[in-house]
Amino acid sequence: MSGKKGEKKLYYHGLKEQKKLDVSRLKYLSILISVIGVAVLLVAAQSAQAPLVRVSDVYGNYLMNYAVVRINGTVVTVPYVSQTGGKLGLTFTVDDGTGQIDVRVYSPLADEMIRRGLVPFPGDEITAEVQLRVRETYTYSMLQYLDGLNFRSKLYSDNPPIVKSLNANMSGSYVAVEGIVTEFSNVSSGYLMTVDTGDSLVSVLVPRVLLVFNNLSVKVGDTLYAPGIVYLYKGTSPEIVVRNLTQLSITPIEEAPLVPIGEAPNYPGMVMAVEGTLAGITYENGRYVLTLTDGSSYLDALVPREVLASLNPFNASSESTVKVAGRMGDDGRLVAAYLEVVSPVNPEFRPIGTLTIDMRGSLVVMKGNIEEVDRIGSNLKLVIDDGTGRMDVFIPSATLAELSNETLAQLKVGLGVEVGGYLEEYRGRLEVVVYTGEGIRALGEPLPPEEIELPRVTADELADYEGQLVDFAGSIDGLTYANGTYYLTVDGVKASLPREALLNLNPLEAGTGSQVVVRGLVAGENLVKGENLTIEVPIAPIPLRPDEVTVEMRGELVEVVGRVTDVANLSGNLKIVVCELPVFVPRSTANELTYVPAKGDLVRIGGYVEIYRDEPEVVLFNPASIQRVEETGPREGTVSELANATEPLLLTVTWDSISYQKPDYALTFHDSTGSATLLVERSLLPNPLGAGTGSELRIVADPLSGRITSLNVTRAKPSPLVRTGSIDLSMKGKTVAVNGTVSSVFTLGSNLKLTVDDGSGGIAVFIPGGANLSVRKGQSVTVAGYVDEYNGEAEVIVYDLDAVVIGEEPVEGIEEITVSELPDATGKVNLTVTWDGLSYDNGYVMKVHDSTGSAELSVSRELLPDPREAGTGSRLRITYDADAGEVVSITVVEAVPAEELRTGDVTLDLLGETVVVEGTITDVYTGSTFVKLTIDDGSGELVVFIPKSVAQPDLSEGQTVRVAGYVAEYKGTVEVIPYRADCIEVR
Template sequence: MSDKHEEKDVRELLEKHPLLDIEKQLYYHGIRPMKEINLTKLKILSIAFVLLGLLGIYFFAAHAPVPLVKVRDVYGNFLMNYATVFVEGIVSSVPYVEVSSGGRVQVRFAINDTTGELNIYVYDPQATEALKKNLIPFPGDHVRALVQIRVRETYTYAILQSLDFLEIKRNMSEPLNVTLLTRDLANKYVRVSGTATDIREVGSGTLFEVDTGKGLVTVLWPKILDFIYKDNKNYTYLKNNLTEGAQVDIKGVVYLYRGSSPEIIPRGIDDIWVEPIIPVTTTINNISNYIGKYVKIYGVMGEINYEVGRYSVMVYNDTSRVTAMFPRNLIIELNPFETGTGSKLEIIGSVISPTNMLVIKYKVLEEYPSPLLSIGNITEALDGYTVTVKGIIRDLTITSSAVIFMLEDDTGLIKIFMPGSVYASLGVRAKLIYENASITLSGYVDIYREELEIVVYTANGVETYDYEPPGEGKPLPQLPGAPPPQPQPPPTEQPTTIVLGELGNYVGSIVTIDVYLDGIQYDYDQRLYVLEVHDDTGKAYVLSSSTPVRTAIDPFVVGCGSRIKFTGTVKSDQKYGLVVDIGSDPGNIVVVEPVAPLEVNIKDLYNMSLGVIVVLKNVSVTGFNVIGSGNWIFTAIDSTGLIKVYVPASVASNIPADIRSILESGGKVTIAGYLTTYGSQLEIVVYTSNGIIA
């Protein structure tokens, strides 16, 4: 059908059935021309509507009130993460301040709104400003704060958004006078007067008891006040006056430590008064005339011992001596490297008997450094004397109550005892203490259960091995009225030269054996080197600490087959049978006829006996890594294969920096050590600091 016929049919249809206007526009708009639509105007109009909508949203959001929420509604609620809200409640913790290594300040406190407890953090610069303006909430204060909620998997906390939105309402009523504290006084403002006693430092401040005559009241002088009043001379005066026996008048809010133990928390300088003690200056000879009173004496520091929660220090003058009882918080301030036995002191304290006084203050007038001694020269004659020693940590045990280990140098071993409180106060320096670490220590000599030990009684007595102590080359001090002790190593039994076949006849005796070296291994259970040896009469094992092996058996010079004389004690070992234990004296190994170690390719190692001393020449290094407490591990490669190489931390710490640089960069080195396995994997152990050369 033609177009003309179609058009005719449409016209006839429209004449019979007229269309509505809307139908004409929808279905037959082509019949009559329509007005053109301007799309540009439509775009502008739509954008205008969007902008108006956004402005409206912003206006309503900016003027909408920030909600006040309950702790239970935000705690653990991930929908509230990063929400900015108001919270309010009663402060339920002592405010805590912390300064990072970069000098940034952080303040933390907690609030409780009866539905839960929430920690609120204040970060710099607001934290520093809050301290300057003393805008710090204390227990019992009512707080309303604008915070941002942070929700973690196991912990929810808040960050203060602005000091302008931190409202603190404090109880300013007259304090209630108390002589004892009970839990029902929680958040009440109270006042206590009496004598300060049992003063000690804790993480959140200075804790002490106030003896009211009817009982003891615990007071926590919060550390945060030291920051608030750091430039206030009156505050410093009061803090310095706080000593054992000082008269105090303290106001503050009762806080339940761990929810049960009541203690008073002073909230500012106006809540604290400490009456200074004015002692009578006298001599040690005359203190018996001042029993029950405070005196100032001068004397020479003598022996130190520990007695029931306090340290006793003998203090001498030319004719008399007195036992000065130091509270732990005072004696830990001493640096035994610099102030040891023989130092001159000024001491203030209360006289409790003709021969005893309780120290509340002291001043070092003249230092006498603790002498640096070899371990072999420390004997019972030095009981109570302070000494400095250097050595390697062996048999380390760390518990919450104490750190105990053996310290080894070229002359012997001695037990080291460090109270758990001292270890905890080391901070980052605790990283210095690990198995096989080299270290410098200072403390006093003690005899505990008939065994000599050194007690490291302060964190000031721990330094790196490279530290040069001021007591190096210093003689032992001479105390007034007595000659200095003359430490002498105990006499040693003369060894008997025997052959290995005779070991069973000399158990417990000191012997010398002339044998040939078959191999080296390390027993990690006993922390000793095990050397397999033989002579014409049999085979046996020699046990040795690290020092003799690393000193005498140079892996580039002394290989398997070398003739060596060992001197030590014959023992029966459960694992190795009859052995010769040579201890830690390098003189107990004498190389008579060295045989050069084997120079091998890596491929050859897989057909060799464990313990053999070998040299790998000019091998490439890859995969250098530091693991554990400073151990090195890497892979050595030559044209025949590859093998793992292990360097213990005690060895790695003494390897030159340029060698480490080559290892890290994947250069070429020559390696000497012994062959062993770790798990099921073959490896070379470098046991001396000269075992890797460029």
């Protein structure tokens, strides 16, 4: 009800209700009309063109942002390709005369444009329908579809003219260039090459857009034919931009025919290769000139630095064979673009001092320490020194650019460097030009002096090196001084040396014969101007006594040892007298002495022998060649060490002979290592009756003075008693004893001269200082001395007055008897007998004999001689008390020391004989009245029986003892019995 009432209100009162209309079909009609309208509009839009605009009207106009417009103009840039996320982008610039605007093309449209060859290049006239993008400072456009790009004209020619050079007036023309690629760079815009046409260098760019879907192989040295558009890079530098790879032609340099050097100039304009030995390098107008030779012909090749840089001077020297390829010029020189080392010859580091101006153009390598570093514009100059000389090193800016920052940081003064390049002359001075970055090696530390190597030559080879710096090796002959210069003679060749270099020679360490190396300039086959001296194999000189230096030794290096007797200052020079030998010290050396000797010092001095006022003197040129000899106690040594020793030696020797050398005596002696003769004062000589020649001595020998300063007898051998008539000159120097009657007496000043005769013939006896001896004619004497010569005859020299024993004058009642007369003798009698053996039977019993028989005589132990000096076999003079039946005294007439035997060699066959044995104690047994030892020297055990009456040292197992005694037997066991306490020595 209510709804109906509402409807009624829609009508005015009194109106009749109208017929209802059906409008459902009208909606379909409206949709149809809309579709038709849109279609009409679309057709109209497709047939309409975007408005043609001027760049200046739209550039920076925000109202035109996203507007689609058309632009007409000329392409003025090389198309630039970018790749981001694997998608290509392409950009080129169009100029319509009112301004320039970039046109961008994005993938996939850019890919299609490149594949279809629709990329615009500089000089092309185009119309492009683009959508604008207006930014605050930059306006650019985007190509929406390929049909929106129309070429009104393309800069292109199927047969472009070939040009030899480019200039700015050629901009926008289409030309071709043909030549050799001398430089190649892969830059962001593409492949940039430098082509040598023979007349000039032309830049060629293959844009990156042509390389997106194509490969191109080209390298330095290849021959290139390249057509393209002349484009002004950065508005000034003309270059050819290739727009079609199919027109590009490349001939690899390897295919260039090889032409003999002598024929190459006959083919101007031809691309060729030549091979030859590198004869030299110079620089000319921005290019290097390589001179090649085949041994008979020469050819110059003009080479850019980039090509020459492939020649590493550390890998190939001037003697190397190289291949060079390029185009032959009209002037007969090859314009090279390719270089290859065919047969390298390894270079050797050359000392700077050996490089001369006639080597200009040669490839060299050297090393040294940097002395100076200077910037010359964009170039760098070094001065290096290798100890043999200094050299300028020029590093051009192009080479400098190739050096790493690490290398550049180490090119500092004081650090070492290795340099390779060619020699050039600049303002009269030799220099090395480093044309490649590989020619500099910074070492980062100073170069040691020993790294420098020079030719090592001998005296026979000097003539081949005249004018060159060498290391001259040989042996020292001597040293001289003349006109302010020292001359060291080496293998007969004089080498002048500055004093500073000569200080490397210390004559106390290196004398004549030492192996040395003189570094210097060869001035001739007999003269080297030395700069330095190295001692390679020093040979220590033999120390000389001052009196051994003679004028014949002039120039020789010597070492003198002796005591300083005088020191004097002569106007700054120093004069030192050693014994009687003058030593001259020049002022320059004297000022550097750290030790100036004083009178009385024992010194070692080294120098060379010079002659001053017809006498020898030693010149001391090195302040280190004078030393004080510390006088210390003697050390144990051998005779062989005397030749080189400087300190006293303690020697155990055997005395061989003696002679007189005023005012002393000369003793000759030996040990197992050699023999020697030294002086000795008479007061040190032993009494020859007890110890003569053949005795074992313990001496202190001073090798510096040539003297014996101490002498002790360790094993005495009495001088043998010989018949006076048997002494002759064959015994000269030997000591002897004689016993006889004085037949003549002469006093000669303080001396005494006798004639002694024992019935076999007289012998002259000279006794120095013996004038006060009470010797009368007819007396018996026993004397001992050495045999010498006087007026061609032998005589005995008695040097010790204690060796003169004057007998009593003949007294009735004491007679000389023989052994056979002994049973009938009474009282005291004298016997001269040979000792045969010793035994013990409630006392000691000696067995003796002479030519008439043998006997056994009781003897007190105290009278028995030391068996080490006179044992069984010795001739004895015995005074015997026939009534008491015992020996009263014993005098050794001719001593025979006991034989030294191995412990295992002592047998019962030696019963009674005296022996000397030495061995290690293996057992000790102490009885109530004796001590019994068992000793062994490795040959077998031996028992030593020591009676308690013979005092002995403390003995224990492991000790080594030396025992002298007689051989006895106890219950079938052999043993040795010492009868003197001093005959038991513990070693």
